[in-house]
Amino acid sequence: MLTQAINTVNKEKINHKHKEEKREMEKRILTGTLTIILLASMILAVIPAQATTSGTIDVEPVYVTPGVILKIELALTVTGDTFDVYVSKNGYASIAGDLKIFSGLSKAQAGTTLYWMVPTTGDYSLTGDYWIKATDDFGATVVVSNKYTVGAVPTVTIDPASGTLPKTVTISGAGFVKSATRQLEVYWDKYDPTNRIYGPADVTTDADGKFTGVTFSITAMPKGARSILVYLYEGDTASPGDAQYGAVTTFTVEPLATVAEASVAADTAGTTITLSGVGFTPGEIAKDTVTVTVRDIITGATLKTSATTHDKITVGADGSFGPVTVTITEALPMGTVDVTVQDYTLIDAFLSSKIGDAGEFIVKVGASSGNVGDTVSFLGIGFGGTGANSIELRFYDPITGLPTVIKKFTPDGNGAVKDTFTVPDLAKAVYTMKVVDNNKPFEKAPSPQSYEVIPKLTITPTTAAVGDTLTIEGTGFPYPYEAEKIYIGGVEHTFTKTASLANGKWGPLSFTLKDVSGGGLALNVELTGIPIVKLKVIPTLPVITPAAEANIGDLVYLGGKGWLAGESVTISFIKDTTVVATGVITLGGTAASDGKLGVWFMMPTGLTPGETYKVVVAGTTETNKVEISYKAKALGDTKIYLNRQPDNTQVTKGYVGDPLVIIGTGTTDAKETVYWDGTAIATDIPVTKGYFTTTITIPETTHGAHTVEYSPSATFTVYAEIKLSLTQGYYGNVTTISGTGFPAGDTITIKWQGIPLKTVTADSKGSFTTTITVPTSSPGLYRIDAEPTLFTPTTDDV
Incomplete structure (x- = not known):
């Protein structure tokens, strides 16, 4: 029983232990399961569904300089809430290393147009190719635009480059599409229709991609340096396309205020003027901040400064304001009045005047000398009435004393005249000026009292x-x-x-x-x-030989006029904007005292056959240059030159043993062989772009014309020549006579001072060798002749 009992207890203990272990195992399993589930839930919570960006981006223009504003047209589908836009140096679907230029754009902006200025400094202002990209926050999917290129061209200039508005300006451009009619538009500061100041209008470029003389008026822009953006489109005004070229220049706007009234009533408080302005800084001009200053009309001394009352003045985005009514607080004395708006003062803006008694008027003329046709200001106050054309300005001739009425003026209600006159056709002289008031007749001198007409x-x-x-x-x-x-x-x-x-x-x-x-x-x-005037004399190249094209290796002649005396020129061949080769000048190249220029140069091997280049012939002075278009002729028109000289002439005659320089151009072969009378005399001559040169020695050969050729041929004439082994000595000496260049088999008589000594026969190559003994003779210079039978010697036969 005891054993049984013990066994039972042990069994129960064992069973209890197993239950405890099972429960612990279940607890561990449950805990592990919860842990896994929680981790999975955490992962699912932090990784949402992946956002995507797809579609297209179109960038224009595609050829730009730093400072140009790009138009970036987005046609995107964005699944996320936001997206970013980058500029990149590559066209890959990745944003690694790219620069973010727009951040956190909303999904609603996926179909909008963005404007972005090409940087003027830093990596993205450098010459090269660039792309615009759009992507979600993680860069999982990237949309890449078309390529745009930043370079030193195109360029534009504006003339004048500053001034008050309105202003008529002229723009010119270079580095645009060549020989084409395109649509032109001009904007200020922003590539936006509200900022367009010219166009669309057609413009035609020349063979170098230049255009000139595009003239238009700038009517309103804010104060300061404004970017003038010039765009050239793919089509003309009938069929415009995307902007292809973009360039930028600067126009500096100076402020200008105008007053509608010529005058206000003097000695009267509360008078008003109507003020307008252009070229001011956008924003607000605080109320009651405009001031007026009265100055003596003759001396310019300040007489009084007065405050004004006016409402707050709003200057628009284009820098303009008004018309605005300004009330002058105090009564002003008679004089000329300046108006100050912010930091700008309009001189002689209006007059302060009142009707005066006879002779009380005061007149200031704006100049004391000038040319016929000049416009001169006329300021007058205190006239005796308001009659039409009642005021006369007269010039009195210094010789005849007779007056010429220069102009008649009508005073306003305050007896004031604020006007101008034009100097009429008059001979050179100093004329006395007088002003006549016909309201209360009186004549007196203005200030200054005379006017000198200067020749022009x-x-x-x-x-x-x-x-x-x-x-x-x-x-x-x-x-x-x-x-x-x-x-x-x-x-x-x-x-x-x-x-x-x-x-x-x-x-x-x-x-x-x-x-x-x-x-x-x-x-x-x-x-x-x-007085001296100026004339700009530009250089020209009226003579170009050959006229339009030449083989690489050929010599070309340029004949010019109007070049800067004493200055030497260089010759550069340019493709797009790169100098690819320079012409090797063989003769001339420095302008004479009368400006004439003659220069021979060789077409350089750095050119490509068949290509047309811009050729710049230039001295060291910037303006001393001419640009022409010239073509490196396509291969196939072969030429041969013998002993070519710097002026392109050839030496085609000589003697056995002389060197002969052979030049070939236009050949299509990689190597050439030169033949003398059908026999190869130089082989495996390397050819560079159709050009080669080699030097041979005139072989032992007969008198007369011989053929030198590779594919074209030329004629070289060999003349007879004799040489003596001794050219001085004593009678009885023996000298050897060698002859070359004679006809084969010719019988030749050797003569001493015309006296035959012996005869010899030329071999098959026209050569001979013989000796003579110097006959008994007195000291002196003696003539030895080798007289042929088969031809009559010329002066070239020696």
Whole structure:
């Protein structure tokens, strides 16, 4: 029983232990399961479904310079909430190493257009190819745009480059598509229709991708340096496409305010003016901040400064404001009035005046001297009434004393005149000025009291080349005056003696520009007693031989006029914007004192046959250059030159044993063989782009013409020649006579001072060798002849 009991207890203990172990195992299993499930749940919580970006990106223009604004048209499908845009140096579907330029754009912007300025500094401003990319936050999928290229071209210039508005400007461009008509548009600061200031309009580029003379008016832009963005599109105005080229330049806007009124009533408080402005900084001009300053109309001394009242002035995004009514707080004395807006002051903005008694008026004329046709300001206050054309400005002739009415003016309601006059045709003289007020008749002098008319010579055109027709004429010349010659750059040009008229007019007359040193510089045009004017003389290349193309290795001649005297030139061959080769000058290349230039150069082997190049012939002075188009001729038109000289002439005659330099051009072979009378004399000559050169020695051969050829042939004439082993000695000496270049088998008589000594026969190669004994003779110089039978010697036979 005891044993049984013990066994039972043990069994129960064992069973209890097993249950405890089972429960612990289950607990561990459960805990492990929970752990796995929790981890899985955590992973699922932090990894959402992958966002994607797909579609297209179109970038224009595709050829740009730093500072140009790109138009980035997005046509994307974005599954995430946001996406980013990058600029890249590669076209791969990856953003590794790329620069983010737009961050956190919303899904709603996936179909929008973005504008981005190409950097002017840093890696992405450097010459090269670039791409725009779009992707989600993780860069899992990437959309890549078309390629755009940043370079040094295209370029544009604007003239003038600064000023007040409105302003008429002219733009010119270089480095654009060549010989094409394209659509042109111009914007300021932003590539946006609201900022377009010119176009669309067609423009035609030349063979070098240049255009000139595009003129338009800028009417409103904010103050400061504004980017002028120029875009050229694929099509003309009838069929425009995407922008292909983009370039940028700068125009600096200077502010300008205008006042509508010519005057306000003097000595009256609360007068008003109407103020407008262009070229100001966008924003607000605080109320009551405009000031006015009255100055003495003659001396310019400040008489009074007054505050004004006006509402807050809003300057628009284009820098313009007004018209705005401004009330002048205080009564102003008579004078000329300046208006100050922010940091800008408009001088002589209006006048402060009132009707005066006879002779109380005050007049200031804006200049005391100038040329016929000049515009001069006329400021007058205190006139005696408002009658139409009641004020006269008169010039009195210093010789006759007679007056000329220059202009009549009408005073406004305050007895003021703010106007201008144009200097009419008058001979050179100092004229006394008087102003007449016919309202309350009175005549008196303005300030200044006289006006001097200065002669002015005009030359047309102002830029010319040698051989062009020039027209000269004058105004304000002395009377009487006559001339029959003029000097341009120191070179005398004559014409029919021409006299001036009583009104100072002289000419017009025409003549041809002679040879003169120019080089694109402005030369003095001098007529006796008349102020000097300038004429820019540009260099030209009227003679080009061959005219349009030449083989690589050929010599080309350029004949020029109007080059800068004493300056040497270089010749550069340019493809796109890269200098690929320079011409080797063989003769000339420095301009003479009269500006004439002659230069021979060899077409360099750095060119490619069949390609056309821009060729720049240039001196060291920037303006002393000419650009032409010239073609390296395609292979196949073979040429041969014998002993070619620097001026392209050839030496095609000589003697046995002489060196003969053979040049070939235009050949399509990789190696050439040169033949003399059908026999190979030089083999395996290497050819570079159709050009080769080799030197042979004239073989022992007979007198006369011989053929030298590889594929083309040329004729080389061999002349007879004799040589003596001794050229001086004593009678009785024996000298050897060697002859070459004679006809084969010819009988040759050797003579001493015309006396036959012996006869010899030339061998099959036209050569012979013999000896003679010097006969008894007195000391002196004696002639030895080898007289042939089969031909009559010429002076070349020696």
